Amino acid sequence: MTVFAAGAVCWRIVDGKVNVLVIHRTAHRDVSLPKGKVDPGETLPVTAVREVAEETGLAVTLGVPLGVTNYTMPNGREKVVHYWAAEVTDDAVNRSTFLPNGEVAALEWLSVKRALAALTYERDAEIVERFRMLVEAGVTRTFGIIALRHAKATPPYQFDGPDSQRPLTERGRLEARAIVPALRAFGPQKIVTSTALRCRQTVEPVSKALHLTPKATDAVSQDAWESGEGAVRDLVGKRVRKRVTAIVCSHGPVLPDIVREVALATGTAPIATASRAGDLPVAGFSVLHLSVDLPGSGIVAVETHEPR
Known part of the structure; x- marks a missing residue:
């Protein structure tokens, strides 16, 4: 049985240069990157954080x-580890609670070049x-633009009222709560949602968890999109200019346009992963990673996550 794990290349600026964090593990007597196994019911981004x-x-x-590394452990089981970059703020360093323990003997910040030389395993060096x-x-x-599809809603044939007022089902409410930890892992600072009730109900749990007030707008509503009155391009342009990670909750037919406009706004060359990023299941989301310093340099990376 395959063991799944997740970790990060933690980095910060030290004396004007990028440094990365390596850990000296106590029992293994090696130098590695922080990582660990997925707990039951946990998603990979949550595990990494x-x-x-x-x-x-x-x-x-x-x-x-x-990217991902995979290798065979001494017990013969395969281990697959997913990694992300993770910037460490000065505040996070000051608030660190680390003490040497039975698992990690020491932490060390190194230049990228020195980290590559210090790491015990080639697979870790490949990630760095x-x-x-x-x-x-x-x-x-x-920063990221997180394109989120609303959770499971009451089907139109079971609802007597305007489409925009269809609520989430019980399953949808569970999905909306379940995706909160994964969304939080990417540190959103803004939440924008379609005015449709099913979208507003989807972002309610994450809004409460992050203490953010969501902004509801017809710019990404399905009704406005179908009538040609939507303003996806304007909304995406604003989000790119703001350069902070934001959740944009919308509908299945609208999400491909949101992704397309992010690509156009950032000068992204056509890539298959970007075109697929808008094709999401209910309560699924894609993170479109963009450069803070060079937002016009294109989408740096795309990843998609589905509810568990």
Whole structure:
């Protein structure tokens, strides 16, 4: 049986240069990246954030996905580890609760070059090498536009009223609560939603968890989109200019347009992953990672997550 795990390349600016964090593990006597196994019912992004906190005492949010490693453990089981970049703020460093323990003996901030040399395992070095490519491209600092499809709603044939007033089903309400930890892992600072009730109900749990007041707008409502009165381009342009991670909750037919407008606004060359990012199941979301410093350089990475 395959073991799934997740972790991060934690990074910060030290004396004007990008440094990454390596951990010296106590029992294994090696130098590695913070990571750990997925807990039952947990999603990979949630695992990555939790494991970084548990092993280093650092509270982080996730940036660009850096890929996957897989290897066979001594017990013969395969292990698959997903990694993200994660910027560490000065506040997070100051609030770190790390003390040497039975799992991690020490933390060390190193230049990317020194980290590549220090890591015990080639598979970890390959992940840091991918991060180095972002550094060299000048797109280390990123923000995300999170395109979220509303959770399961009451079908039209079971609802006697305007389509925009169809509520979530019990399953939909459960989905809306279930996706909160995964959304939080990416550190959204703004929530924008269609005015449709099913969208507003979908973002309600994450809004409460993040203490954010969602902005409801017809710009991304299905009714406005179908009548040609939507304003997807204007909304996306504003979100790109703001350069902060935002959730945009909308509808199945509208989401491909949202993704397309993000690509157009950032000069992204056509890529298959971007075109598929708008094709989401109910309560699914795609994170479109964009450069803070070079937002016109295109979508840096795309990842899609479905409710568990």
